[in-house]
Amino acid sequence: MALVEWKKDGTVAIITMNTEENRHNPDFAKGMLDAFDAIEQDQEIKSVVIASSSEKNWSLGIDLAWITGAMTNQELDSIRGFMYDMNSVFRKALTLPMPVIAAMNGHTFGNGSILACSCDYRFMKADRGYFCFPEVDINIPFLPSMLATMKKSIPYYKVEELVFSGRRIGAKEMEEHHIIVKACDNADALMEEAVAFARTYTKGRTIFAQHKLRLHKHIVEIMEKEDPEFIEPLNLMV
Amino acid sequence: MSMLEYSLDGKVAILTMNSGENRFNPAFLDEFMKVLDEIEHSTDANALVVKSAHDKIFCNGIDLDWLMPFVQADDRSVVRDFCYQVNAFLRRLLLYPMPTVAAITGHAFAGGAIMCCCFDFRFMRSDRGFFCFPEVNIGIPFWPGMVAMVKKAIPGYKLEEMYYLGNRVTGAQCQEHHIVTEACPMDELMDKTLAFAGSLDKNRTFYGAQKERMNADIIRIIDEVDPAVLDTGKISA
Numbered sequence: 195m196a197l198v199e200w201k202k203d204g205t206v207a208i209i210t211m212n213t214e215e216n217r218h219n220p221d222f223a224k225g226m227l228d229a230f231d232a233i234e235q236d237q238e239i240k241s242v243v244i245a246s247s248s249e250k251n252w253s254l255g256i257d258l259a260w261i262t263g264a265m266t267n268q269e270l271d272s273i274r275g276f277m278y279d280m281n282s283v284f285r286k287a288l289t290l291p292m293p294v295i296a297a298m299n300g301h302t303f304g305n306g307s308i309l310a311c312s313c314d315y316r317f318m319k320a321d322r323g324y325f326c327f328p329e330v331d332i333n334i335p336f337l338p339s340m341l342a343t344m345k346k347s348i349p350y351y352k353v354e355e356l357v358f359s360g361r362r363i364g365a366k367e368m369e370e371h372h373i374i375v376k377a378c379d380n381a382d383a384l385m386e387e388a389v390a391f392a393r394t395y396t397k398g399r400t401i402f403a404q405h406k407l408r409l410h411k412h413i414v415e416i417m418e419k420e421d422p423e424f425i426e427p428l429n430l431m432v
Numbered sequence: 433m434s435m436l437e438y439s440l441d442g443k444v445a446i447l448t449m450n451s452g453e454n455r456f457n458p459a460f461l462d463e464f465m466k467v468l469d470e471i472e473h474s475t476d477a478n479a480l481v482v483k484s485a486h487d488k489i490f491c492n493g494i495d496l497d498w499l500m501p502f503v504q505a506d507d508r509s510v511v512r513d514f515c516y517q518v519n520a521f522l523r524r525l526l527l528y529p530m531p532t533v534a535a536i537t538g539h540a541f542a543g544g545a546i547m548c549c550c551f552d553f554r555f556m557r558s559d560r561g562f563f564c565f566p567e568v569n570i571g572i573p574f575w576p577g578m579v580a581m582v583k584k585a586i587p588g589y590k591l592e593e594m595y596y597l598g599n600r601v602t603g604a605q606c607q608e609h610h611i612v613t614e615a616c617p618m619d620e621l622m623d624k625t626l627a628f629a630g631s632l633d634k635n636r637t638f639y640g641a642q643k644e645r646m647n648a649d650i651i652r653i654i655d656e657v658d659p660a661v662l663d664t665g666k667i668s669a
Binding site: 330 | 531552553583584585587610611613632634635637638639641642645646648
């Protein structure tokens with residue numbers, strides 16, 4: 195089974211992240227980018243839902259086993275390449291000419307939470323699972339573009355709380371603070387409602403592309419201008 | 433008794449402003465910067481709480497009694513230097529390398545309210561005291577950096593109201609609109625604030641780096657945009 199798969203359901207493309215924890219490593223980034231590219235080429239598709247096949251996790255963020263190994267082996271170019279590739283994944287979600295909807299069916303942590311924030315809309319199941327930025331407790335500061343992405347998707351007072359406390363929050367609290375469109379009762383309701391919401395979008399790609407490019411212009415600029423200053427020297431931890 | 437004092441409660445530094453209305457003038461700000469340095473360099477504190485000793489005022493902002501004679505005398509170099517001093521102080525708060533929590537023990541007006549916005553978190557008493565930007569009524573426009581500071585702490589819809597009306601907002605309203613984490617009666621305020629500050633327990637190096645990046649846009653405006661305004665040595669519209 196591929197790490198990342200996608201299928202078509204009418205005008206909606208459903209990307210499924212296909213491992214237990216959906217950790218981000220070079221293969222994950224490539225899988226996501228390939229899926230986005232194929233979806234963009236299919237002119238019938240008008241919206242995208244990103245789901246996970248795991249019962250417990252949507253995405254737990256960076257594959258620490260992989261990155262620690264790469265650090266130990268001094269495979270610095272492959273770490274740099276991975277960081278840029280993940281930025282490309284985020285950028286793709288931010289600029290794809292159609293709405294991208296995260297259907298969070300479980301824990302969403304760290305880089306996984308950034309991926310969710312790169313989407314245009316978020317749904318989450320309410321019966322279990324947390325959303326969290328644990329970086330403050332593991333001493334990995336966010337890249338500048340990541341902060342800009344979070345600020346787009348989370349009201350500022352709540353960004354400060356989540357970034358500076360590392361606290362885990364559930365779907366109900368996320369709904370209350372407008373981080374997600376809806377906290378759905380369970381995993382089945384989540385997919386049903388996220389896909390139904392996606393299906394309501396049949397906007398023209400040209401206008402949607404421009405809308406997203408202009409709304410997220412500052413994030414893309416920060417990604418291009420400011421992130422390399424941390425990625426190039428691999429200044430990722432403090 | 434000095435204008436500012438601090439004590440440690442476990443790893444939480446509690447800084448008490450003890451200068452009446454705690455208005456900003458060169459001596460007060462100079463002392464404040466020294467105490468911030470001392471807490472950073474001479475203690476192992478990993479959170480900072482700031483409160484006021486005054487029974488109804490947290491901080492009323494710029495000391496106009498001190499400043500206005502220089503404004504009236506058009507002594508622009510004094511005014512300019514003071515403006516830079518205010519900015520250096522607010523900049524220091526924005527980048528202070530540990531969680532900062534304002535325990536708003538009473539009125540926070542004008543510069544005092546702006547200062548509150550430079551903290552990472554705010555708690556406020558609910559039984560008395562207002563949060564207010566009276567600048568619109570006294571004809572003193574915010575500097576660009578200050579606008580960025582208040583945007584950080586106050587949702588846009590509420591900021592426009594407060595900024596353009598100069599209306600006074602209670603602790604309970606501040607909580608409702610997410611300007612403070614929590615508003616509670618004065619007799620619970622310090623317990624709650626200290627419990628919250630003590631619960632964070634973050635690594636200073638990381639926290640400082642995170643604040644630099646989180647507040648980078650505000651710092652850029654202070655450093656690059658404000659000087660054109662401040663160098664005029666005029667603070668009134």
